[in-house]
Amino acid sequence: MSSNPASPPNGVSRRGFLSGSATLAVATPFVAHAAEQAAPGAAAKDPHAKVAVSFNINGKPYQLGLDARTSLLDALRDHAGLTGTKKGCDHGQCGACSVLVDGRRVLSCMSFAVMQEGAEITTIEGLASTDGALHPMQQAFVDHDAFQCGYCTPGQIMSAVGCVQEGHAENDDDIREYMSGNLCRCAAYPNIVAAIRQARDDMKEG
Amino acid sequence: MRAFSYERPSDLQAAIKAAGTSPDNQPPTQAAAQFIAGGTNMSDYMKLNVNRPERLIDLNKLSEPAMTAIRVDDAGLHLGALVRMADAQEHEDVVRMFPVICDSLRLAASGQIRNMASLGGNLLQRTRCEYFREVSWPCNKREPGAGCSALDGVNRQHAVLGGSEACIATYHGDFAQALIALDAEVEIASAKGSHRMPFADLHKRPQDTPQIETALSPSDIIVAIHVPAGPWRRSRYLKVRDRESYAFALASAAVALDMDGDTVRGARIALGGVATVPWRAKSAEEMLTGRKLDEAAAKEAADTAFAEASGRKHNAYKIPLGKQTLVRALLETQDMKV
Ligand SMILES: Cc1cc2nc3c(=O)[nH]c(=O)nc-3n(C[C@H](O)[C@H](O)[C@H](O)COP(=O)(O)OP(=O)(O)OC[C@H]3O[C@@H](n4cnc5c(N)ncnc54)[C@H](O)[C@@H]3O)c2cc1C
Ligand code: SF4
């Protein structure tokens, strides 16, 4: 983990940080302020200068001023305050950090945030509808007990949504093969496959 | 990770200019300015402090249509370097004409990684040698002259073909095996203009300069891959690994057969997971040409392909495994309904 829980990002207490970021109206001005101090994009030659980047997360616009080294994963968690996306390995080997970028599932740990200019990013926080109804994939994971500790779950769910949309969930073998990029230490695999099967059918109907 | 400045040029000329000039013979992996496409190899090695660019040049917004196109014509297949693995893997024409290419992509990495990773980046992925990845170990590839920790270390993943006393790191890519088997070419844009190179010349064996991995200069950009048309609908890629999916090959074989009944009119064979570079097994191809393909002939071809292999403490198993993989790939390819 890159951030030490004892000293949360930007000196905000963890609880205050989380409740602030729960409503995006609060989070956005705070990040926009950071962007004001950023050097203008591509012109930056000082490797330590902040780089401005704008993208939408879950349909809301964000403007961030970031060290170019910031992964998309760290930008989501530490700068946008959306901690639903998890960091497992930080090296592309576990799938815990899966999100959708422009509708496709990707690993947020393997991309630099500054490369995502203009992108539409969907995280686990953006899956349920605004009235609170769970996405069919979330509901299916609940129905099938498709998790134990839950750490891999946001990544599993985001990857599963992408997998179904790609048309790679037509049978159990395909689900296993095309979900192989998401590891589960608790080995909830049989229930994950069952959940995806259910959600696949629900998503077709919906 | 070393701090870097970030640039996003909008065409090839601007990208080549942004890369600037570098000292003679400096490999791209040691240059001040380096390219990034999908980022799945680059970001990993930057985090590990193995790749240390001062300037990172993002190729994703280059506007040249050739870089993102998949096109088939009488001459063969054109694959843009920025095409994502997932898109090439499912392209109708590729599936129909070159199954071995689709297999090699489909069996690599994971769904998420294939959505991100570009074909150009895939070809240039750096080895997964554990000692190369962890910078506290001596490694000739990272630091010429430092010594190789793998020669007498844990070398279960390492190559049995094409190694040297300086380096035995495996080339882990899968797609490259399909390309070398099919006589592909790469189109390269450089400050001097654009040229084509046989894919077989792109990667360099380690010899005594393992830091030089390819024939590219730091400002060279792969624009596209060309695969000549050929009778290769009977072709496949067989990959053997520690787990069923989401793992690199311990041994693999790309096979394409042009058959006249049971007799081999032409064969193409490449081996993965066992060699330091994409590995064409021409002697095995020649051995099979004009012969009836059965298990005995396939075994003979496999013996020929591995005639020069040499194993070390933990990787000697790759010689029998590689041979069996090739035998199975040949017989399964023969059985394909086309
Ligand atoms: C967990 C894991 C498992 C994997 N399993 C497999 C596997 O089973 N089989 C397999 O084949 N691969 C596997 N990979 C590797 C993966 O396929 C590569 O990382 C990926 O294909 C690299 O493509 P990219 O576009 O992300 O490259 P990048 O990371 O962006 O770049 C890689 C290199 O290529 C250079 N580069 C990129 N594009 C160009 C260009 N057009 N011209 C010149 N230089 C360029 C960059 O400078 C860099 O040096 C795995 C990776 C991970 C993390
Ligand atoms: S095998 Fe090559 S990459 Fe691995 S430690 Fe030796 S020199 Fe380095």
Ligand code: FES
């Ligand atoms: S945290 Fe990204 S794959 Fe593990």
Ligand code: FES
């Ligand atoms: S539920 Fe614990 S890791 Fe998957």
